[in-house]
Protein backbone atom coordinates (compact mmCIF):
# COMPACT_ATOMS: atom_id res chain seq x y z
CA UNK A 45 0.00 0.00 0.00
CA UNK A 46 1.55 3.39 -0.96
CA UNK A 47 2.30 5.54 2.03
CA UNK A 48 3.75 8.98 2.78
CA UNK A 49 4.63 10.82 5.96
CA UNK A 50 5.13 14.47 6.81
CA UNK A 51 5.78 16.45 9.93
CA UNK A 52 5.57 20.17 10.68
CA UNK A 53 5.71 22.47 13.69
CA UNK A 54 3.18 25.06 14.85
CA UNK A 55 3.77 28.60 13.69
CA UNK A 56 3.55 31.05 16.59
CA UNK A 57 2.62 34.52 15.38
CA UNK A 58 4.55 37.33 17.04
CA UNK A 59 2.58 39.79 14.90
CA UNK A 60 -0.91 38.40 14.34
CA UNK A 61 -3.04 37.35 11.43
CA UNK A 62 -6.61 38.08 12.48
CA UNK A 63 -9.13 38.77 9.72
CA UNK A 64 -9.35 37.78 6.07
CA UNK A 65 -9.69 39.63 2.82
CA UNK A 66 -12.88 38.78 1.03
CA UNK A 67 -12.85 36.50 -1.99
CA UNK A 68 -10.16 33.83 -1.91
CA UNK A 69 -9.66 31.21 0.83
CA UNK A 70 -7.79 32.43 3.93
CA UNK A 71 -6.06 35.41 2.36
CA UNK A 72 -5.06 37.51 5.37
CA UNK A 73 -6.11 41.11 5.97
CA UNK A 74 -3.11 41.72 8.24
CA UNK A 75 0.55 40.86 7.73
CA UNK A 76 1.83 38.33 10.24
CA UNK A 77 5.37 37.59 11.43
CA UNK A 78 5.96 34.26 13.12
CA UNK A 79 8.39 31.67 14.44
CA UNK A 80 8.30 27.87 14.16
CA UNK A 81 8.16 26.00 17.49
CA UNK A 82 10.78 23.32 17.05
CA UNK A 83 9.86 21.08 19.99
CA UNK A 84 6.18 20.72 19.02
CA UNK A 85 5.24 18.54 16.08
CA UNK A 86 2.33 17.28 14.04
CA UNK A 87 3.08 14.00 12.28
CA UNK A 88 0.75 12.94 9.46
CA UNK A 89 0.70 9.64 7.61
CA UNK A 90 -1.27 9.10 4.39
CA UNK A 91 -2.05 5.65 3.03
CA UNK A 92 -4.11 4.87 -0.04
CA UNK A 93 -5.72 2.21 -2.13
CA UNK A 94 -7.45 2.42 -5.51
CA UNK A 95 -11.04 3.69 -5.27
CA UNK A 96 -13.74 1.20 -6.33
CA UNK A 97 -14.69 1.31 -10.03
CA UNK A 98 -17.23 4.01 -10.87
CA UNK A 99 -16.96 5.74 -7.48
CA UNK A 100 -15.10 9.03 -6.90
CA UNK A 101 -12.11 8.65 -4.59
CA UNK A 102 -12.70 9.58 -0.94
CA UNK A 103 -10.70 10.33 2.19
CA UNK A 104 -10.89 9.66 5.94
CA UNK A 105 -9.07 11.77 8.50
CA UNK A 106 -8.26 11.02 12.12
CA UNK A 107 -6.46 13.29 14.60
CA UNK A 108 -4.87 11.79 17.71
CA UNK A 109 -6.82 8.60 16.97
CA UNK A 110 -10.24 10.30 16.68
CA UNK A 111 -12.15 10.12 13.41
CA UNK A 112 -12.92 13.65 12.10
CA UNK A 113 -15.60 15.13 9.89
CA UNK A 114 -14.06 15.57 6.45
CA UNK A 115 -15.40 19.10 5.86
CA UNK A 116 -12.46 21.15 7.27
CA UNK A 117 -9.96 19.10 5.23
CA UNK A 118 -11.89 18.83 1.96
CA UNK A 119 -10.45 21.97 0.31
CA UNK A 120 -6.80 21.00 0.82
CA UNK A 121 -7.36 17.39 -0.20
CA UNK A 122 -9.25 18.53 -3.32
CA UNK A 123 -6.53 21.06 -4.22
CA UNK A 124 -3.74 18.47 -3.91
CA UNK A 125 -5.76 15.80 -5.73
CA UNK A 126 -6.51 18.20 -8.56
CA UNK A 127 -2.80 18.95 -8.82
CA UNK A 128 -2.07 15.20 -8.84
CA UNK A 129 -4.59 14.66 -11.65
CA UNK A 130 -3.03 17.44 -13.70
CA UNK A 131 0.43 15.95 -13.17
CA UNK A 132 -0.80 12.47 -14.11
CA UNK A 133 0.08 11.00 -10.68
CA UNK A 134 -0.49 7.25 -10.58
CA UNK A 135 -2.21 7.67 -7.18
CA UNK A 136 -4.58 10.53 -8.02
CA UNK A 137 -7.70 8.30 -7.90
CA UNK A 138 -6.84 6.55 -4.65
CA UNK A 139 -8.98 6.49 -1.52
CA UNK A 140 -6.94 8.08 1.26
CA UNK A 141 -6.60 7.27 4.94
CA UNK A 142 -4.99 10.19 6.74
CA UNK A 143 -3.81 9.80 10.30
CA UNK A 144 -2.44 12.83 12.15
CA UNK A 145 -0.94 13.03 15.63
CA UNK A 146 0.18 16.02 17.68
CA UNK A 147 2.86 15.96 20.34
CA UNK A 148 0.95 18.74 22.19
CA UNK A 149 -2.71 19.39 23.18
CA UNK A 150 -4.93 19.82 20.11
CA UNK A 151 -7.32 22.78 19.71
CA UNK A 152 -6.21 24.55 22.87
CA UNK A 153 -4.72 27.59 21.16
CA UNK A 154 -1.26 26.29 20.28
CA UNK A 155 -1.88 26.80 16.59
CA UNK A 156 -2.40 23.11 15.89
CA UNK A 157 -4.18 24.06 12.67
CA UNK A 158 -0.96 25.62 11.35
CA UNK A 159 1.18 22.50 11.78
CA UNK A 160 -1.79 20.24 11.00
CA UNK A 161 -2.55 21.70 7.59
CA UNK A 162 1.12 22.11 6.70
CA UNK A 163 1.73 18.43 7.51
CA UNK A 164 -1.44 17.46 5.62
CA UNK A 165 -0.40 19.37 2.49
CA UNK A 166 3.17 18.00 2.74
CA UNK A 167 2.06 14.39 3.24
CA UNK A 168 -0.38 14.59 0.31
CA UNK A 169 2.28 16.17 -1.94
CA UNK A 170 4.63 13.30 -1.03
CA UNK A 171 1.88 10.69 -1.47
CA UNK A 172 0.97 11.99 -4.95
CA UNK A 173 4.70 12.31 -5.79
CA UNK A 174 4.35 16.01 -6.61
CA UNK A 175 7.39 18.20 -6.88
CA UNK A 176 6.28 21.51 -5.46
CA UNK A 177 8.27 24.54 -4.41
CA UNK A 178 7.94 25.63 -0.77
CA UNK A 179 5.89 28.62 -1.89
CA UNK A 180 3.49 26.44 -3.89
CA UNK A 181 3.09 24.17 -0.88
CA UNK A 182 2.52 27.22 1.31
CA UNK A 183 -0.30 28.42 -0.96
CA UNK A 184 -1.88 24.94 -0.90
CA UNK A 185 -1.58 24.65 2.91
CA UNK A 186 -3.21 28.09 3.17
CA UNK A 187 -6.42 26.73 1.67
CA UNK A 188 -6.72 24.65 4.87
CA UNK A 189 -5.71 27.38 7.32
CA UNK A 190 -4.05 30.76 6.92
CA UNK A 191 -1.41 30.16 9.60
CA UNK A 192 -0.45 26.85 7.91
CA UNK A 193 1.03 28.86 5.03
CA UNK A 194 3.77 29.87 7.52
CA UNK A 195 4.31 26.37 8.98
CA UNK A 196 5.58 25.15 5.61
CA UNK A 197 8.81 27.01 6.51
CA UNK A 198 10.83 26.71 9.69
CA UNK A 199 12.53 29.64 11.37
CA UNK A 200 11.24 33.21 11.08
CA UNK A 201 8.42 33.69 8.60
CA UNK A 202 6.22 36.40 7.21
CA UNK A 203 2.82 36.24 5.53
CA UNK A 204 1.81 39.48 3.84
CA UNK A 205 -1.67 40.90 3.84
CA UNK A 206 -3.42 40.04 0.56
CA UNK A 207 -0.84 37.39 -0.31
CA UNK A 208 -1.49 33.75 -1.19
CA UNK A 209 1.62 32.32 0.41
CA UNK A 210 4.08 32.98 3.21
CA UNK A 211 7.88 33.12 3.03
CA UNK A 212 10.88 32.76 5.29
CA UNK A 213 12.62 35.93 6.42
CA UNK A 214 15.43 34.28 8.44
CA UNK A 215 16.48 30.69 9.13
CA UNK A 216 16.23 29.50 12.74
CA UNK A 217 19.96 29.90 13.37
CA UNK A 218 19.70 33.66 12.81
CA UNK A 219 18.90 33.99 16.54
CA UNK A 220 19.82 30.76 18.32
CA UNK A 221 19.31 32.05 21.89
CA UNK A 222 15.61 32.76 21.36
CA UNK A 223 13.18 30.48 23.23
CA UNK A 224 9.43 30.12 23.66
CA UNK A 225 7.83 28.81 26.84
CA UNK A 226 4.18 27.78 26.57
CA UNK A 227 2.26 28.08 29.83
CA UNK A 228 -0.63 25.64 29.55
CA UNK A 229 -3.44 26.98 31.70
CA UNK A 230 -6.23 24.69 30.47
CA UNK A 231 -6.35 21.80 27.99
CA UNK A 232 -10.09 21.90 27.22
CA UNK A 233 -11.14 22.59 23.63
CA UNK A 234 -11.67 26.25 22.86
CA UNK A 235 -15.23 27.62 22.96
CA UNK A 236 -15.13 29.04 19.41
CA UNK A 237 -12.70 28.25 16.61
CA UNK A 238 -10.39 30.96 15.30
CA UNK A 239 -12.07 30.96 11.88
CA UNK A 240 -15.54 31.78 13.19
CA UNK A 241 -14.11 34.18 15.77
CA UNK A 242 -12.11 36.19 13.25
CA UNK A 243 -15.11 36.41 10.95
CA UNK A 244 -17.27 37.60 13.83
CA UNK A 245 -14.65 40.21 14.67
CA UNK A 246 -14.54 41.39 11.04
CA UNK A 247 -18.30 41.67 10.73
CA UNK A 248 -19.30 42.99 14.16
CA UNK A 249 -16.37 44.65 15.96
CA UNK A 250 -16.28 48.45 15.71
CA UNK A 251 -12.54 48.16 16.32
CA UNK A 252 -11.81 45.79 13.42
CA UNK A 253 -10.79 48.45 10.86
CA UNK A 254 -8.60 50.18 13.44
CA UNK A 255 -6.96 46.84 14.29
CA UNK A 256 -6.14 46.16 10.63
CA UNK A 257 -4.87 49.63 9.74
CA UNK A 258 -2.73 49.89 12.87
CA UNK A 259 -1.23 46.40 12.49
CA UNK A 260 1.22 47.28 9.70
CA UNK A 261 3.45 49.56 11.78
CA UNK A 262 4.04 46.68 14.21
CA UNK A 263 5.25 44.47 11.35
CA UNK A 264 8.09 46.88 10.51
CA UNK A 265 9.03 47.12 14.19
CA UNK A 266 9.10 43.35 14.60
CA UNK A 267 11.11 42.74 11.44
CA UNK A 268 13.68 45.38 12.45
CA UNK A 269 13.86 43.87 15.96
CA UNK A 270 14.45 40.38 14.55
CA UNK A 271 17.13 41.75 12.20
CA UNK A 272 18.91 43.36 15.18
CA UNK A 273 18.19 40.46 17.60
CA UNK A 274 16.65 42.98 19.97
CA UNK A 275 14.30 41.09 22.30
CA UNK A 276 13.02 44.15 24.11
CA UNK A 277 11.99 45.81 20.85
CA UNK A 278 10.50 42.57 19.50
CA UNK A 279 8.69 41.84 22.75
CA UNK A 280 7.19 45.33 22.86
CA UNK A 281 5.80 45.04 19.29
CA UNK A 282 4.62 41.48 19.92
CA UNK A 283 2.78 42.45 23.07
CA UNK A 284 1.05 45.35 21.33
CA UNK A 285 -0.05 43.02 18.49
CA UNK A 286 -1.78 40.42 20.64
CA UNK A 287 -3.35 42.97 22.96
CA UNK A 288 -4.75 45.01 20.05
CA UNK A 289 -6.02 41.83 18.38
CA UNK A 290 -7.66 40.87 21.66
CA UNK A 291 -9.21 44.34 21.94
CA UNK A 292 -10.85 43.88 18.54
CA UNK A 293 -12.17 40.44 19.60
CA UNK A 294 -13.57 41.69 22.91
CA UNK A 295 -15.54 44.39 21.07
CA UNK A 296 -17.30 41.80 18.83
CA UNK A 297 -20.96 40.99 19.19
CA UNK A 298 -21.29 38.56 20.91
CA UNK A 299 -17.83 39.13 22.40
CA UNK A 300 -15.02 36.67 21.76
CA UNK A 301 -13.30 35.94 25.08
CA UNK A 302 -10.53 33.32 25.08
CA UNK A 303 -8.87 34.50 28.27
CA UNK A 304 -9.50 32.68 31.51
CA UNK A 305 -8.47 33.96 34.94
CA UNK A 306 -5.31 31.82 34.83
CA UNK A 307 -4.26 33.50 31.55
CA UNK A 308 -4.50 36.90 33.22
CA UNK A 309 -2.44 35.66 36.18
CA UNK A 310 0.33 34.62 33.78
CA UNK A 311 0.17 37.99 31.99
CA UNK A 312 0.71 39.72 35.35
CA UNK A 313 3.47 37.29 36.23
CA UNK A 314 5.31 38.27 33.01
CA UNK A 315 4.90 41.94 33.93
CA UNK A 316 6.46 41.23 37.31
CA UNK A 317 9.34 39.24 35.78
CA UNK A 318 10.05 42.08 33.34
CA UNK A 319 10.16 44.61 36.15
CA UNK A 320 12.91 42.42 37.64
CA UNK A 321 14.92 42.63 34.43
CA UNK A 322 13.91 39.22 33.03
CA UNK A 323 12.91 39.01 29.36
CA UNK A 324 9.45 37.48 29.66
CA UNK A 325 7.41 38.77 26.73
CA UNK A 326 4.01 37.11 26.48
CA UNK A 327 1.59 36.60 23.63
CA UNK A 328 -1.73 34.82 23.25
CA UNK A 329 -3.84 33.45 20.39
CA UNK A 330 -7.27 31.90 20.05
CA UNK A 331 -7.14 30.05 23.36
CA UNK A 332 -6.24 30.42 27.06
CA UNK A 333 -2.55 29.43 26.84
CA UNK A 334 0.14 32.07 27.28
CA UNK A 335 3.30 31.82 25.18
CA UNK A 336 6.38 33.60 26.46
CA UNK A 337 9.21 34.75 24.24
CA UNK A 338 12.55 34.87 25.99
CA UNK A 339 16.23 33.97 25.70
CA UNK A 340 17.96 30.76 26.82
CA UNK A 341 19.57 32.76 29.65
CA UNK A 342 16.22 33.69 31.23
CA UNK A 343 14.44 30.35 30.75
CA UNK A 344 15.26 28.94 34.25
CA UNK A 345 13.91 32.01 36.09
CA UNK A 346 10.68 32.05 34.06
CA UNK A 347 10.22 28.29 34.34
CA UNK A 348 10.56 28.44 38.12
CA UNK A 349 8.01 31.27 38.33
CA UNK A 350 5.56 29.42 36.09
CA UNK A 351 5.97 26.14 37.93
CA UNK A 352 5.33 27.86 41.25
CA UNK A 353 2.16 29.48 39.90
CA UNK A 354 -1.15 27.71 40.56
CA UNK A 355 -2.42 29.17 37.24
CA UNK A 356 -0.16 26.91 35.19
CA UNK A 357 -0.87 23.21 34.61
CA UNK A 358 2.17 22.46 32.50
CA UNK A 359 5.08 24.23 30.76
CA UNK A 360 6.38 23.40 27.28
CA UNK A 361 9.69 24.78 26.05
CA UNK A 362 10.87 25.22 22.50
CA UNK A 363 13.69 26.57 20.46
CA UNK A 364 12.92 28.35 17.20
CA UNK A 365 13.04 26.01 14.22
CA UNK A 366 10.42 23.59 13.04
CA UNK A 367 11.74 22.73 9.58
CA UNK A 368 9.05 20.54 8.06
CA UNK A 369 9.87 17.19 6.48
CA UNK A 370 8.04 14.87 4.13
CA UNK A 371 8.84 11.60 2.50
CA UNK A 372 7.32 8.74 0.62
CA UNK A 373 7.02 5.37 2.38
Ligand code: DP6
Nearest residue numbers: 057060061189190191238239329330
Ligand atom coordinates in the same frame (compact mmCIF):
# COMPACT_ATOMS: atom_id res chain seq x y z
C1 DP6 B 1 -4.70 33.98 16.52
O1 DP6 B 1 -4.82 30.20 10.81
O2 DP6 B 1 -6.30 29.19 12.60
O3 DP6 B 1 -3.40 32.12 15.78
O4 DP6 B 1 -7.10 30.76 8.38
O5 DP6 B 1 -9.32 30.57 9.50
O6 DP6 B 1 -7.72 28.66 9.60
P1 DP6 B 1 -7.89 30.16 9.52
O7 DP6 B 1 -7.28 30.75 10.88
P2 DP6 B 1 -5.99 30.34 11.72
O8 DP6 B 1 -5.84 31.66 12.60
C2 DP6 B 1 -4.70 31.95 13.35
C3 DP6 B 1 -5.01 33.08 14.25
C4 DP6 B 1 -3.98 33.32 15.33
C5 DP6 B 1 -2.91 34.31 14.86
C6 DP6 B 1 -1.87 33.77 13.91
O9 DP6 B 1 -1.51 32.58 13.95
O10 DP6 B 1 -1.37 34.61 13.11
